[in-house]
Amino acid sequence: MNLPVITRIALYVRDLPKIAAFYEKHFGFRSTVAAKDKIVLKPAAGGCVLVLLEASRGHRLGQSCVKIVFDVPDVKAFKEARLKNGLKFGAVHRGPGYEFANARDPARNLIQISNSHLLKEMGSDRD
Numbered sequence: 001m002n003l004p005v006i007t008r009i010a011l012y013v014r015d016l017p018k019i020a021a022f023y024e025k026h027f028g029f030r031s032t033v034a035a036k037d038k039i040v041l042k043p044a045a046g047g048c049v050l051v052l053l054e055a056s057r058g059h060r061l062g063q064s065c066v067k068i069v070f071d072v073p074d075v076k077a078f079k080e081a082r083l084k085n086g087l088k089f090g091a092v093h094r095g096p097g098y099e100f101a102n103a104r105d106p107a108r109n110l111i112q113i114s115n116s117h118l119l120k121e122m123g124s125d126r127d
C-alpha cells in the first residue's frame with residue numbers, strides 16, 4: 001500500500017490577491033488557478049501547493065494550529081533578504097544542528113524558515 005503524501009495546504013483568508021502576492025513575492029509561488037473564492041499557488045521549486053480559500057465571517061483567521069515550513073539552506077541569509085522586501089522574521093532559534101525563524105503572513109498564518117531538512121541529508125532522522 002502506498003502512503004499518502006501532502007499535496008496541498010489550504011489557508012482561509014479574507015484578501016485572496018494580497019495573500020497570493022505575499023507568497024509570490026517572498027517564496028516564489030505562482031498562481032495556477034484563480035477563481036472568485038479560490039487561488040491555487042504552485043511553488044517554483046516544487047513541493048506542496050498552497051490553496052487560498054475565501055474565509056467566511058465565522059473563520060477566526062490565524063487561529064488554527066498550522067505552520068507552513070519553508071526549507072532554506074541559510075536561515076540568516078534568507079531572513080535578511082526577505083527583510084529588504086518587507087517581511088520581518090523573529091529571532092533565529094537554534095536546535096541541535098539546525099536553525100529556524102518564524103513570521104506570519106498578512107492573514108496571520110504562522111510561517112517558518114528552517115534548515116532542519118539538512119539533518120536528513122547528513123544522516124539524521126530528525127525533522
